[in-house]
Amino acid sequence: MPRFNSLEEFQKYRENLSKKKDPKQICISVCSGTGCRAYASEKVVEALRQEITKEKLDKVVELKTIGCPGFCEKGTIVVVYPYGICYVQVKPSDASDIVKQTIIERKIIDRLLYTDPKTNKKIVYESDMPFYKHQRRILMANNSKIDPKNIDDYISVGGYTALVKALFKMKPDEILNEIKKSNLRGRGGGGFPAGRKWETTKNAPGEPKYVIVNCDEGDPGAFMDRALMEGNPHSVIEGLIIGGYTIGAHEGFIYIRQEYPLAVENTEWAIKQCEEYGLLGKNILGSGFDFTVKVHRGAGAFVSGESSALMSAIEGKVGEPRPKYIHTAVNGLWNKPSCLNNVETWANIPFIVNNGAQWFTSIGTANSPGTKIFSLVGKVNNTGLIEVPMGVTLREIIYDIGGGLPNGKRFKAVQTGGPSGGCIPEKYLDLPVDFDELYNVGSMMGSGGMIVMDEDTCMVDVARYFVDFLTEESCGKCVPCREGLRQMSRILNDITNGRALPEDLDLLKELSEVVQMSALCALGQSAPNPVLSTIKYFYDEYEAHLRGECPAKVCKGLISYVIDPDKCKSCGLCAKNCPVNAITGGKKTVYRIDNSKCIKCGNCLDACKFNAVSKVTGRNMVEVTPSKR
Amino acid sequence: MKMVTIRIDDKNVQVEEGTTLLKAAKSIGVDIPTLCYNDKLEPYGACRFCMVEIEKNKRKKLVASCCYPAEDGLIVRTKTESIDRIRRTLAELLLAVSPSGKHVEIAKQYGVYTSRFKTVDNPEAPCNLCGLCVRYCREIKKKNAVCFVGRGVKRSISLVPGASDSCASCRECLSVCDAGKIVYLIDMLQDVSCPALRPSVK
Numbered sequence: 001m002p003r004f005n006s007l008e009e010f011q012k013y014r015e016n017l018s019k020k021k022d023p024k025q026i027c028i029s030v031c032s033g034t035g036c037r038a039y040a041s042e043k044v045v046e047a048l049r050q051e052i053t054k055e056k057l058d059k060v061v062e063l064k065t066i067g068c069p070g071f072c073e074k075g076t077i078v079v080v081y082p083y084g085i086c087y088v089q090v091k092p093s094d095a096s097d098i099v100k101q102t103i104i105e106r107k108i109i110d111r112l113l114y115t116d117p118k119t120n121k122k123i124v125y126e127s128d129m130p131f132y133k134h135q136r137r138i139l140m141a142n143n144s145k146i147d148p149k150n151i152d153d154y155i156s157v158g159g160y161t162a163l164v165k166a167l168f169k170m171k172p173d174e175i176l177n178e179i180k181k182s183n184l185r186g187r188g189g190g191g192f193p194a195g196r197k198w199e200t201t202k203n204a205p206g207e208p209k210y211v212i213v214n215c216d217e218g219d220p221g222a223f224m225d226r227a228l229m230e231g232n233p234h235s236v237i238e239g240l241i242i243g244g245y246t247i248g249a250h251e252g253f254i255y256i257r258q259e260y261p262l263a264v265e266n267t268e269w270a271i272k273q274c275e276e277y278g279l280l281g282k283n284i285l286g287s288g289f290d291f292t293v294k295v296h297r298g299a300g301a302f303v304s305g306e307s308s309a310l311m312s313a314i315e316g317k318v319g320e321p322r323p324k325y326i327h328t329a330v331n332g333l334w335n336k337p338s339c340l341n342n343v344e345t346w347a348n349i350p351f352i353v354n355n356g357a358q359w360f361t362s363i364g365t366a367n368s369p370g371t372k373i374f375s376l377v378g379k380v381n382n383t384g385l386i387e388v389p390m391g392v393t394l395r396e397i398i399y400d401i402g403g404g405l406p407n408g409k410r411f412k413a414v415q416t417g418g419p420s421g422g423c424i425p426e427k428y429l430d431l432p433v434d435f436d437e438l439y440n441v442g443s444m445m446g447s448g449g450m451i452v453m454d455e456d457t458c459m460v461d462v463a464r465y466f467v468d469f470l471t472e473e474s475c476g477k478c479v480p481c482r483e484g485l486r487q488m489s490r491i492l493n494d495i496t497n498g499r500a501l502p503e504d505l506d507l508l509k510e511l512s513e514v515v516q517m518s519a520l521c522a523l524g525q526s527a528p529n530p531v532l533s534t535i536k537y538f539y540d541e542y543e544a545h546l547r548g549e550c551p552a553k554v555c556k557g558l559i560s561y562v563i564d565p566d567k568c569k570s571c572g573l574c575a576k577n578c579p580v581n582a583i584t585g586g587k588k589t590v591y592r593i594d595n596s597k598c599i600k601c602g603n604c605l606d607a608c609k610f611n612a613v614s615k616v617t618g619r620n621m622v623e624v625t626p627s628k629r
Numbered sequence: 630m631k632m633v634t635i636r637i638d639d640k641n642v643q644v645e646e647g648t649t650l651l652k653a654a655k656s657i658g659v660d661i662p663t664l665c666y667n668d669k670l671e672p673y674g675a676c677r678f679c680m681v682e683i684e685k686n687k688r689k690k691l692v693a694s695c696c697y698p699a700e701d702g703l704i705v706r707t708k709t710e711s712i713d714r715i716r717r718t719l720a721e722l723l724l725a726v727s728p729s730g731k732h733v734e735i736a737k738q739y740g741v742y743t744s745r746f747k748t749v750d751n752p753e754a755p756c757n758l759c760g761l762c763v764r765y766c767r768e769i770k771k772k773n774a775v776c777f778v779g780r781g782v783k784r785s786i787s788l789v790p791g792a793s794d795s796c797a798s799c800r801e802c803l804s805v806c807d808a809g810k811i812v813y814l815i816d817m818l819q820d821v822s823c824p825a826l827r828p829s830v831k
Contacts, residue, residue: 520675
């Protein structure tokens with residue numbers, strides 16, 4: 001492994017890499033992000049490797065494992081270069097066809113292509129898929145070009161050019177000015193201008209200073225930080241070194257949650273390679289600047305994503321927030337000035353340094369420039385990670401990129417910003433997505449989770465789900481969060497079970513407002529968002545629940561299953577699938593459900609071939625099942 | 630040290646810059662309720678009873694007065710409708726988990742005698758998790774023999790095996806505990822030969 005002691009040595013190495021690069025090189029790249037690994041992408045890689053060896057193509061064909069390209073819905077994703085043919089939902093058994101037909105015979109395999117559900121046409125190239133076509137991929141662009149475990153891949157696509165520019169052509173103040181001019185806002189949720197945070201830490205008294213990456217992404221259904229940290233760890237490290245140089249820090253930490261083993265592995269690997277190359281350590285590339293990075297693994301607490309809690313956790317203490325009337329940028333890790341930014345914020349830095357603030361502000365909206373990665377999940381056809389310029393509308397995201405809702409269902413709401421975000425109703429579908437617009441409608445950007453909900457979703461149940469999640473995750477330090485969330489959860493559970501009184505709803509609203517005003521940290525202050533936003537936009541659903549009705553027929557306490565005697569053909573499938581023997585009947589008698597035994601699992605509804613089983617709620621309920629079971 | 634002037638409930642007061650708003654208020658006899666505060670210990674900011682409204686550059690904000698440092702020209706209001714609502718609600722929340730303790734007195738001050746919230750079956754009662762014992766042991770005694778275990782509603786205090794060997798003879802943390810839970814834990818410690826974590830409470 002080379003160690004570069006000077007800029008010249010490094011530049012020469014990069015030139016050699018690009019000289020060696022053959023644009024006609026055949027390369028099969030396989031996504032090996034966590035999503036595709038769940039679809040056994042590692043087995044696909046292994047099968048392809050065996051097939052390549054079998055056909056004696058080892059010297060001709062390169063096999064590459066890449067980071068997550070985002071279209072997780074269709075994993076495992078395989079792209080054959082230099083043609084750019086994209087295959088989706090590839091299984092290990094397809095390996096032989098890919099090698100024999102596509103590589104040897106130069107034929108496209110029709111069955112592995114993506115079919116556009118709107119036009120029913122097969123699409124050969126990634127760039128033509130509607131999912132990718134409407135995106136603007138900057139941060140994620142390199143994920144599909146490089147093997148995250150190979151630093152040479154990153155260098156050959158222009159990696160560490162921003163670091164070189166920063167260290168050798170720019171003074172720290174110039175970089176800081178550029179970041180401030182770019183108006184890059186923190187991608188972790190708060191949207192605080194990164195430049196101002198950097199400046200505060202830079203000017204704060206006290207040595208040493210620290211720079212920290214927050215990769216404690218804990219929102220259910222969100223995984224953009226994971227994709228970057230797994231798929232392109234060097235881009236984050238490059239941003240962090242530049243940040244250290246600008247602020248005057250010589251030590252950086254990358255806090256990665258325990259549940260992201262691949263991100264930890266790839267990041268540690270990347271740090272090791274950087275140290276070997278002389279891009280980390282003493283006297284980086286002969287510039288005189290020293291910088292080291294350590295990975296800190298989180299221990300599984302959601303609240304540790306909060307900056308002061310995260311710093312306590314790095315110090316080895318319990319990850320609990322502390323009051324930060326003096327910002328962590330001034331008094332943070334070990335009471336020293338510490339600049340903490342989210343993974344995505346750091347990953348933006350090399351691009352801003354390379355292309356300038358003007359380029360950055362030309363993307364997105366005036367108050368929220370740049371792109372943002374969202375994880376688009378829930379009731380939407382194309383789930384996955386998307387990168388779009390700020391200011392695109394929710395409608396474009398959900399319908400153009402996401403391909404709309406499956407099974408022709410009607411859109412009801414989209415929840416943005418993770419568990420403590422708010423639910424945005426249909427009337428705001430044309431809302432341009434940026435930090436301020438989302439806040440104005442009672443939600444937030446958060447780290448970029450986006451959960452689409454259809455007409456079959458009960459909004460009260462959604463609020464209950466998120467409040468239960470946050471009650472579990474509250475650290476318990478402050479009274480409003482610990483006791484307030486406990487009571488909010490109780491009231492919501494009462495409402496969804498039909499046990500609540502009208503005054504409980506008023507109490508819930510009042511309590512939510514108090515928790516919002518008085519909790520210690522951002523987790524507690526934002527925890528009532530799902531409740532307050534659903535009360536604001538879906539008040540009729542709350543009222544319906546108080547009447548004993550769940551309009552979406554989701555809440556088990558408010559529904560019962562019935563069999564229509566006219567449609568029942570006495571086939572007995574429902575009874576066979578009932579786990580609690582609640583359904584009785586016989587060959588010539590119509591089957592019926594005993595509601596005192598029924599656990600509302602819905603197996604009978606799924607099993608019936610004659611649409612004889614249906615869900616009823618409210619006044620139509622046959623018998624109210626006793627709430628204590 | 631630089632002196633600054635702040636205005637608390639329409640009274641001007643001069644204090645050293647960085648003095649907490651709670652101390653500044655006390656110095657002129659303005660009473661702010663607290664549960665987790667003790668002037669021997671570092672401010673903790675957990676009970677939220679001491680929240681006050683501050684106004685700076687015409688912008689209003691609610692902060693915990695036990696932690697917030699005084700700065701020149703700050704306007705502080707210790708009694709507003711929002712603050713009363715917060716204090717009443719917090720008192721009700723604590724009444725639902727424990728019928729006794731210092732919060733009962735605060736509740737009375739605010740005219741709260743019953744809670745609108747459902748009573749919670751709470752094995753930790755009467756402890757209200759203010760953490761005074763934990764912090765006393767850590768900050769004053771430097772023993773770290775008392776700690777929190779669990780998270781959220783499962784949070785409770787416990788004695789640390791090994792570190793709590795001298796608890797039975799020390800017992801100093803009892804002086805800061807308003808609830809009496811810690812007495813119970815230490816008495817339990819003397820009863821059992823193995824310093825078990827969290828003896829079950831009935």
